[in-house]
Amino acid sequence: MFSITSRDLEKKILGCGDGPASFNAELAAKGGDVISIDPIYQISSSQIQSRIEDVYPKIMEQVSKNTADYVWDNIRDVEELGKVRMEAMKTFLRDYEDNQKSGRYINASLPILPFKDKEFDLALCSHYLFLYSKHVNLHEHIEAMKELCRVSREVRVYPLLSLSNNQESPHIHPVMAELEKKGVEVSLVPVKYEFQKGATKMLVAKQENIILSIRKHNRNRFHHRRQNLN
Ligand SMILES: C[S@@+](CC[C@H](N)C(=O)[O-])C[C@H]1O[C@@H](n2cnc3c(N)ncnc32)[C@H](O)[C@@H]1O
Numbered sequence: 001m002f003s004i005t006s007r008d009l010e011k012k013i014l015g016c017g018d019g020p021a022s023f024n025a026e027l028a029a030k031g032g033d034v035i036s037i038d039p040i041y042q043i044s045s046s047q048i049q050s051r052i053e054d055v056y057p058k059i060m061e062q063v064s065k066n067t068a069d070y071v072w073d074n075i076r077d078v079e080e081l082g083k084v085r086m087e088a089m090k091t092f093l094r095d096y097e098d099n100q101k102s103g104r105y106i107n108a109s110l111p112i113l114p115f116k117d118k119e120f121d122l123a124l125c126s127h128y129l130f131l132y133s134k135h136v137n138l139h140e141h142i143e144a145m146k147e148l149c150r151v152s153r154e155v156r157v158y159p160l161l162s163l164s165n166n167q168e169s170p171h172i173h174p175v176m177a178e179l180e181k182k183g184v185e186v187s188l189v190p191v192k193y194e195f196q197k198g199a200t201k202m203l204v205a206k207q208e209n210i211i212l213s214i215r216k217h218n219r220n221r222f223h224h225r226r227q228n229l230n
Contacts, residue, residue: 025095159199
């Protein structure tokens with residue numbers, strides 16, 4: 001979903017809103033440098049486990065009712081989806097229990113992150129921003145993306161569809177415009193992964209070097225002046 005390359009995996013990575021996903025556990029086991037944040041990390045592993053046991057059957061029931069909204073290629077059916085997701089959560093729970101003191105799981109919430117400017121090379125945010133556009137408003141999206149761009153050189157967000165109607169989130173373009181105003185380079189990049197039908201793009205935001213940004217600004221001004229003279 002993020003078009004991750006082997007070079008990306010060597011970067012210092014922030015997983016934002018990672019919840020009970022296994023990316024952190026799997027990458028750290030391979031020697032990767034990764035930190036996850038989520039407000040759910042304020043509770044213990046057994047509390048997270050009972051929350052998963054409580055919520056998961058309901059999520060599976062929802063997916064069963066709306067199978068047409070998903071692409072069943074890599075995962076064949078709802079039963080297999082349940083197994084794959086449960087395996088990932090078990091991997092997470094083992095790691096979270098063992099490594100809670102390692103500092104790889106931090107209790108924090110957007111839009112305020114406890115990190116220095118550009119502490120990370122790459123921040124990844126999946127299934128939180130844009131997906132919950134009905135509950136997280138435009139202002140909150142803008143503040144969250146600005147904060148992610150503050151702490152990381154590059155930010156990738158996926159998916160960009162709203163869960164409520166499977167349509168592109170209404171916040172995408174206003175957020176992109178706001179980031180561009182701040183000198184952040186933004187683009188919508190196609191990805192190969194597609195599970196939620198139509199979720200085929202990620203948002204990539206890169207903070208240009210400030211010098212380059214000033215040069216670009218001056219170049220644009222020069223270009224406009226020349227056009228006016230013509
Ligand atoms: C649907 S889960 C996605 C988990 C994981 N990223 C994945 O793709 O499987 C959404 C996550 O966003 C987290 N979340 C909610 N509010 C948040 C906030 N303000 N900042 C960061 N994460 C938040 C939730 O606790 C939850 O774990």
